[in-house]
Amino acid sequence: MKLDRRSVLAGSAAAFAAPFLFAATPSRADAKRQSLVDQCVSSARKVLTGRDYPDATRYMGKARAVLIIPELVQGGFIIGAAGGRGALSVRTGAGNWSYPAFYDMGSGSLGLQIGGKVSEIVFMIMTEKGLNAILNSKFKFGAEAGVTMVAVGTGIEGATTAAGGADIMAYSNSNGLFAGASIEGSFLDADADWNALYYGQGATARAIVIDRRFTNPGAEPLRQFLSRW
Numbered sequence: 001m002k003l004d005r006r007s008v009l010a011g012s013a014a015a016f017a018a019p020f021l022f023a024a025t026p027s028r029a030d031a032k033r034q035s036l037v038d039q040c041v042s043s044a045r046k047v048l049t050g051r052d053y054p055d056a057t058r059y060m061g062k063a064r065a066v067l068i069i070p071e072l073v074q075g076g077f078i079i080g081a082a083g084g085r086g087a088l089s090v091r092t093g094a095g096n097w098s099y100p101a102f103y104d105m106g107s108g109s110l111g112l113q114i115g116g117k118v119s120e121i122v123f124m125i126m127t128e129k130g131l132n133a134i135l136n137s138k139f140k141f142g143a144e145a146g147v148t149m150v151a152v153g154t155g156i157e158g159a160t161t162a163a164g165g166a167d168i169m170a171y172s173n174s175n176g177l178f179a180g181a182s183i184e185g186s187f188l189d190a191d192a193d194w195n196a197l198y199y200g201q202g203a204t205a206r207a208i209v210i211d212r213r214f215t216n217p218g219a220e221p222l223r224q225f226l227s228r229w
Helices: 005-029 031-049 056-060 128-136 192-199 205-209 217-226
Strands: 065-093 101-125 149-153 168-178 187-190
Touching: 031 056, 031 065, 031 101, 031 168, 031 192, 031 217, 056 101, 065 128, 065 205, 065 217, 101 128, 101 192, 101 205, 128 205, 192 205
Parallel strands: 149 168
Antiparallel strands: 065 101, 101 168, 101 187
16 A cells, blocks of 8 residues: 555654643643742742831841742631632752742631731741741641741831741731731641642652752742842
């Protein structure tokens, strides 16, 4: 049987392109996760280099790790709730930071609460104790024995003066009004599904930021920004 030359060439081209089409699929599926990493860069730049927090860069230079929540949405009536995702990066050396691990932040509370607020929060983890508390289990602010936190934000006066011995510092930039809301009682938990989708199977938070077994070039802009400290 005589084969048509054009058919052979078309078949060869399709076979050649197939692996590249397959390889491109994960990057498209990662668009949501990549968007969050990109937002982390923007939020970190706004909070850490903005005029509202002149002491932020000084403390950032001493931080053991940083957790950035680009968008924490709080809102409710009587029953309050909050939710958001972020990324944790750990200092691995002078000017060198790990690839980020994804974390969920959320809370639920009862009380007289009305309104809505969207916050950008940068958590500076200042001590090994604070970092281990976040890595080892689901972390709940205000409930972890021996772990202290200081909140810094617009309208919170004198917070930086008491921050010297804190395990965690929270710098927030918020829009809107949410009466009765606070970080106390909120939780942080590693997002196993997002970490696996962005890095591959077995990508736990500890394997990413401590063991440094996983990489993703999409996170380089975040690491480059953090390398200032």
